[in-house]
Amino acid sequence: MIVVTTIEELKRTIRQYRREASEGRIGLVPTMGYLHEGHASLMRRARTECGYAVLSIFVNPLQFGPNEDYDQYPRDAKRDIELAEKNGIDLIFMPSVQEMYPSKPLTSVLVNQVTERLCGASRPGHFDGVGTVVSKLFHLVQPDRAYFGMKDAQQVAVIQRMVYDLNIPVEIVPCDTVREADGLAMSSRNVYLSPEARAQAVVLSQALASAEQWVKEPGITAQQLGERIRQAIAKAPLADIDYAEILEYPDLTVPPADADLSRYPNKLIVALAVKFGKTRLIDNRLLDSMEV
Numbered sequence: 001m002i003v004v005t006t007i008e009e010l011k012r013t014i015r016q017y018r019r020e021a022s023e024g025r026i027g028l029v030p031t032m033g034y035l036h037e038g039h040a041s042l043m044r045r046a047r048t049e050c051g052y053a054v055l056s057i058f059v060n061p062l063q064f065g066p067n068e069d070y071d072q073y074p075r076d077a078k079r080d081i082e083l084a085e086k087n088g089i090d091l092i093f094m095p096s097v098q099e100m101y102p103s104k105p106l107t108s109v110l111v112n113q114v115t116e117r118l119c120g121a122s123r124p125g126h127f128d129g130v131g132t133v134v135s136k137l138f139h140l141v142q143p144d145r146a147y148f149g150m151k152d153a154q155q156v157a158v159i160q161r162m163v164y165d166l167n168i169p170v171e172i173v174p175c176d177t178v179r180e181a182d183g184l185a186m187s188s189r190n191v192y193l194s195p196e197a198r199a200q201a202v203v204l205s206q207a208l209a210s211a212e213q214w215v216k217e218p219g220i221t222a223q224q225l226g227e228r229i230r231q232a233i234a235k236a237p238l239a240d241i242d243y244a245e246i247l248e249y250p251d252l253t254v255p256p257a258d259a260d261l262s263r264y265p266n267k268l269i270v271a272l273a274v275k276f277g278k279t280r281l282i283d284n285r286l287l288d289s290m291e292v
């Protein structure tokens with residue numbers, strides 16, 4: 001496994017692979033590091049499906065708001081490198097901020113509409129930062145496939161739309177959310193949770209599992225379903241709901257207020273963002289098949 005920190009080394013290594021294996025597929029797994037089993041599942045899928053598996057580790061300042069946790073975001077390069085090697089990664093790109101942004105970018109990749117709600121509304125500018133850094137990574141690595149977790153379902157919708165609109169020659173592969181034994185979605189930010197908050201955080205996946213049942217009740221509307229979900233989450237005293245929304249997926253539009261969701265023709269997603277103290281967790285569930 002090779003670890004590179006500069007764009008020059010990255011390009012040289014990719015060029016060499018392309019020369020040696022002209023038919024080989026390159027798979028890219030973009031991350032912000034502090035790797036866990038969720039990331040490992042993406043790395044293993046890239047390993048299985050591609051001749052060359054590239055991992056990027058970069059905590060991207062552009063996607064953090066001024067009062068968010070950029071400085072506190074957990075980092076452990078040594079452990080990440082070990083985990084990447086164990087999961088079959090061939091090349092890690094871990095640039096500095098200076099390397100990725102030698103000067104403040106004047107260009108931004110902004111995807112409209114699908115960014116209007118959920119994290120796009122709660123974290124203004126977040127998806128401009130994601131779109132910009134992911135398109136830079138796509139240009140640098142030129143992967144055939146790129147692997148993203150459905151835990152960040154809005155991010156998948158944004159990247160898919162960006163790739164479609166800009167004709168970027170990459171296949172986006174959405175991957176299922178990996179969970180702890182009690183159902184909590186794995187996330188680098190879980191390390192911030194106090195023992196009490198960690199125990200209570202199970203309400204997110206429980207509320208999503210209940211929603212799967214409630215939506216089958218004839219006549220149920222988005223408002224009624226939303227209310228039940230909010231009540232289920234509020235059973236955790238430390239939970240502070242940022243959003244709990246039912247939207248169409250992947251367009252992320254609001255279903256009509258009087259629509260009977262039990263007979264709704266389009267795919268729906270329940271998307272949650274809930275704060276426990278300063279730690280903001282997200283999770284979601286597609287209400288029919290996981291196919292996207």
Ligand SMILES: Nc1ncnc2c1ncn2[C@@H]1O[C@H](COP(=O)(O)OP(=O)(O)OP(=O)(O)O)[C@@H](O)[C@H]1O
Pocket residue numbers: 030031032033037038039041042147148149150151152175176177178179185186187188189190
């Ligand atoms: N539990 C998980 N299962 C599958 N994929 C995941 C999981 N958690 C994160 N990913 C995916 O890994 C990629 C990198 O995510 P990232 O580095 O932000 O990790 P994270 O754990 O989501 O961190 P945080 O939520 O604290 O930002 C993203 O595509 C993300 O969707």
Ligand SMILES: CC(C)(CO)[C@@H](O)C(=O)[O-]
Pocket residue numbers: 030031032058060063130133134152155
């Ligand atoms: C895709 C990503 C690596 C871009 O910085 C980030 O948003 C993430 O880790 O999901």
Ligand code: BAL
Pocket residue numbers: 032063064152
């Ligand atoms: N996985 C989403 C990255 C972020 O929270 O900024």
